[in-house]
Amino acid sequence: MSVLERPQLEPEVTLVELVDRVLNKGVVLTGDITLSVAGVDLVYVGLRLLLASASTFDRLQQEEAA
Amino acid sequence: MIHLYAFTDAGAPLPAATGIGGGELAAVLIEDVAAVVGPLQGPAMERDDAIAHGLVVEALREVADAVLPVRFAERFADRSALADAVTGRLDTLRERLARVRGCVEFGVRMVAEREPAKQQPTAHDGSAYMRERLASLARVNVVAAELHRPLTRCARASVVTPGADHAAAYLVRNEERAAFERALAGFVSAHPAATVLCTGPWAPYSFAEAT
Numbered sequence: 001m002s003v004l005e006r007p008q009l010e011p012e013v014t015l016v017e018l019v020d021r022v023l024n025k026g027v028v029l030t031g032d033i034t035l036s037v038a039g040v041d042l043v044y045v046g047l048r049l050l051l052a053s054a055s056t057f058d059r060l061q062q063e064e065a066a
Numbered sequence: 067m068i069h070l071y072a073f074t075d076a077g078a079p080l081p082a083a084t085g086i087g088g089g090e091l092a093a094v095l096i097e098d099v100a101a102v103v104g105p106l107q108g109p110a111m112e113r114d115d116a117i118a119h120g121l122v123v124e125a126l127r128e129v130a131d132a133v134l135p136v137r138f139a140e141r142f143a144d145r146s147a148l149a150d151a152v153t154g155r156l157d158t159l160r161e162r163l164a165r166v167r168g169c170v171e172f173g174v175r176m177v178a179e180r181e182p183a184k185q186q187p188t189a190h191d192g193s194a195y196m197r198e199r200l201a202s203l204a205r206v207n208v209v210a211a212e213l214h215r216p217l218t219r220c221a222r223a224s225v226v227t228p229g230a231d232h233a234a235a236y237l238v239r240n241e242e243r244a245a246f247e248r249a250l251a252g253f254v255s256a257h258p259a260a261t262v263l264c265t266g267p268w269a270p271y272s273f274a275e276a277t
Binding site: 013014015017018019021022023024025026027028029030 | 070072073113116117119120121123124134135136137138140151152155159162173263265268271272274275
């Protein structure tokens with residue numbers, strides 16, 4: 001994928017997206033699960049940081065190129 | 067206890083992966099649908115267990131043509147309890163397996179370029195400020211559509227989700243993956259100031275339930 005070529009961010013993005021899918025999407029059979037998964041809050045904090053750092057990264061790249 | 071990871075076609079290969087706690091995977095056949103399960107000791111509520119669940123689903127996607135991921139935390143006392151829960155939903159599961167067969171999911175998030183920050187509005191021009199805000203939102207919507215429309219042309223289905231200026235999941239046939247990536251690259255070169263994150267291929271999590 002040519003769009004996301006930031007090797008240093010990739011593992012973090014992948015982990016956040018994976019956990020988001022696993023916990024919030026997919027087939028639900030019993031349907032009445034209240035999820036409380038230890039450690040997941042930290043992952044979501046990571047997502048916010050990531051979006052901020054991704055745009056910061058873009059800006060830094062543009063400044064370097066200028 | 068058994069933990070349910072995903073559904074696939076009966077007869078589909080199982081990946082050479084282990085599940086939560088290193089448990090070995092097995093397929094429980096319910097007519098022509100296979101439920102991919104593994105053993106479970108204890109409640110399995112740690113983040114690492116959720117990651118292990120996701121890794122099993124992705125390993126299955128690499129070997130099976132049709133995979134319906136199951137949301138984390140579906141567990142059953144034994145195989146017959148699982149079969150009881152699944153039997154009434156077989157038609158739905160077959161339909162959804164057919165819909166995702168030969169497809170993967172891509173997740174796309176986009177943050178559009180922002181106008182330079184204006185000075186704080188003063189009290190008397192509140193309506194001018196609101197008009198500006200609305201115009202800015204409209205511009206973002208136009209950019210989001212310029213991303214979304216070409217991607218949907220390469221996708222069998224899509225789901226737009228809240229988040230960023232545009233966040234969506236796309237169900238893409240394997241044959242269309244190159245076209246999808248070209249469409250994405252086209253948007254990026256037309257909008258160099260926008261931030262685009264694309265992840266995938268994933269198992270089709272966002273298309274496993276009715277959308």
